[in-house]
Every structure is written in C-alpha cells, then in structure tokens.
Amino acid sequence: MVKTEGLTKDYKRFRAVDHLSFEVRPGEVYGLLGPNGAGKTTTLRMLATLLVPTGGTATVAGFDIRSQPLEVRRNLGIVNGGMQVYERLTGREVLEFFAGFYGIGGKVFEERLDWVVDLLHMEDAIGKLVKEMSTGMRQKTVIARAILHQPPVLLLDEATAGLDVFARRALLDFVKQYRDLGKTLIYSTHVMSEAEEVCDRVGFLYGGKLVYEGTTAEARMIGAGSLERAFVHKVQGVAA
Numbered sequence: 001m002v003k004t005e006g007l008t009k010d011y012k013r014f015r016a017v018d019h020l021s022f023e024v025r026p027g028e029v030y031g032l033l034g035p036n037g038a039g040k041t042t043t044l045r046m047l048a049t050l051l052v053p054t055g056g057t058a059t060v061a062g063f064d065i066r067s068q069p070l071e072v073r074r075n076l077g078i079v080n081g082g083m084q085v086y087e088r089l090t091g092r093e094v095l096e097f098f099a100g101f102y103g104i105g106g107k108v109f110e111e112r113l114d115w116v117v118d119l120l121h122m123e124d125a126i127g128k129l130v131k132e133m134s135t136g137m138r139q140k141t142v143i144a145r146a147i148l149h150q151p152p153v154l155l156l157d158e159a160t161a162g163l164d165v166f167a168r169r170a171l172l173d174f175v176k177q178y179r180d181l182g183k184t185l186i187y188s189t190h191v192m193s194e195a196e197e198v199c200d201r202v203g204f205l206y207g208g209k210l211v212y213e214g215t216t217a218e219a220r221m222i223g224a225g226s227l228e229r230a231f232v233h234k235v236q237g238v239a240a
C-alpha cells in the first residue's frame with residue numbers, strides 16, 4: 001500500500017533522508033521510529049507529496065508520488081502533532097470546510113460527519129468553537145479532517161505530542177480501530193511505548209537511514225522485551 005525505493009532528500013548539502021526503502025501492507029500499522037532529526041517528518045512529507053524527493057521514489061496506493069501527486073493525495077491523510085485549526089469555527093464548520101476540498105457535500109457529508117464523530121468519540125467537540133476546545137478535542141478535529149475522505153493510508157507524525165493521558169489513549173485506540181478497518185497507517189514517533197502498543201512492524205530510522213526493520217515482537221526480543229533497548233542497541237551499533 002506504501003512502498004519507498006531509495007527515497008532520498010537533501011537540504012542543500014545535508015542529507016536528511018538517505019536511500020530509504022520500506023513497504024507497508026494493507027491493514028498494517030508501521031512504526032517509523034527515530035529520535036529528533038532522524039528524518040521521520042521529511043519522509044512523511046515526501047509521501048504526502050508536500051516535499052519533492054532528491055532521489056528515489058515511492059508509491060502510495062499504487063500511485064507514484066512524483067508523477068501522480070493528485071491521486072496520492074486522494075488516497076492519504078496526514079496528521080502532525082500540534083497542527084493548527086481555525087479558531088473561530090466550530091468542529092462541524094471546520095469539517096464542512098475541508099469536506100469541500102474533497103468534493104464531499106450534502107447527504108454524504110452528513111454521513112461522513114456521523115462516521116468520524118462516532119469513530120473518534122467527538123460528540124462534545126463537534127458543536128464547540130475550536131478556541132473553546134481542549135487540546136484533545138482539537139487533535140480529534142485534526143484527525144477527523146484528515147480522514148473525512150476515508151483514505152486507505154493515514155500518516156501520523158508525532159501525533160500524540162502535547163496530549164494528556166486521556167487524549168493520548170483515545171488516539172492510540174483510534175489507530176487500532178482505523179487499522180481494523182483494513183487501513184494502512186504509518187506511525188512516526190520517538191515514544192517507544194506507544195509504538196510497542198500500536199505498531200505491527202517497526203523501522204528504526206537514524207541519520208536518515210533505516211538501520212533495522214522487523215515485527216514489533218521481533219524487535220522487542222532484540223531488546224530483551226523492550227523496544228527502547230532494541231532501538232538503542234541497533235542505533236549504537238550504527239553510530240559506533
């Protein structure tokens with residue numbers, strides 16, 4: 001459902017993503033794990049066609065990110081931690097506005113609205129002004145906005161940043177539910193405990209390179225039951 005081949009991004013002379021190749025299957029949550037600066041955001045922004053790769057390529061739902069960007073965008077949603085939403089609109093108005101971009105209106109919009117409200121448990125948020133929402137409600141609105149067109153691929157970039165324990169729990173539960181609908185998710189984080197809980201497979205990214213890939217269970221075994229230990233072990237092996 002997502003496939004990258006030698007994906008590379010240079011910022012001037014600095015190589016942020018270095019010949020990255022990985023695949024994510026339908027119905028799978030793939031954890032892109034790495035410390036700050038590892039290249040996670042750059043990778044996801046290339047997949048979302050928001051950044052042009054310097055080298056290599058990728059496909060999303062079978063569409064090439066370079067030559068078929070519109071098709072790619074129709075097939076994915078992206079959520080970052082701390083994304084901004086229009087303060088003066090209600091949750092419903094925000095979603096109505098974005099639905100317009102996808103050509104979703106009328107009865108279909110009402111159906112989609114019911115679907116996201118139900119899926120994300122955002123009954124309280126939908127009628128509230130964004131400026132009056134809690135951080136958790138805002139993040140649910142951001143996610144709802146990203147999935148209104150029911151994309152088969154969802155990219156989550158440090159999506160729990162700044163959330164309290166309840167909002168974080170709701171987000172992790174949502175990730176599993178969305179996967180159970182047969183969707184494909186890439187979950188980028190440096191929080192290993194979250195990855196342990198929601199990811200089926202993980203890739204360790206360090207200095208723009210994929211230094212390890214395996215199922216979450218395999219990775220934990222390397223770290224004697226801890227993904228964090230496995231990560232440090234693998235990364236130190238590369239850094240040494």
Ligand SMILES: Nc1ncnc2c1ncn2[C@@H]1O[C@H](COP(=O)(O)OP(=O)(O)OP(=O)(O)O)[C@@H](O)[C@H]1O
Pocket residue numbers: 011014015016034035036037038039040041042043158
């Ligand atoms: N526009 C830019 N110009 C120059 N360097 C950049 C630019 N954007 C990112 N970088 C650098 O590329 C590297 C990878 O950044 P990226 O944001 O992809 O990492 P990340 O893994 O998402 O980390 P974080 O969690 O801190 O966002 C970093 O060293 C960063 O400083």
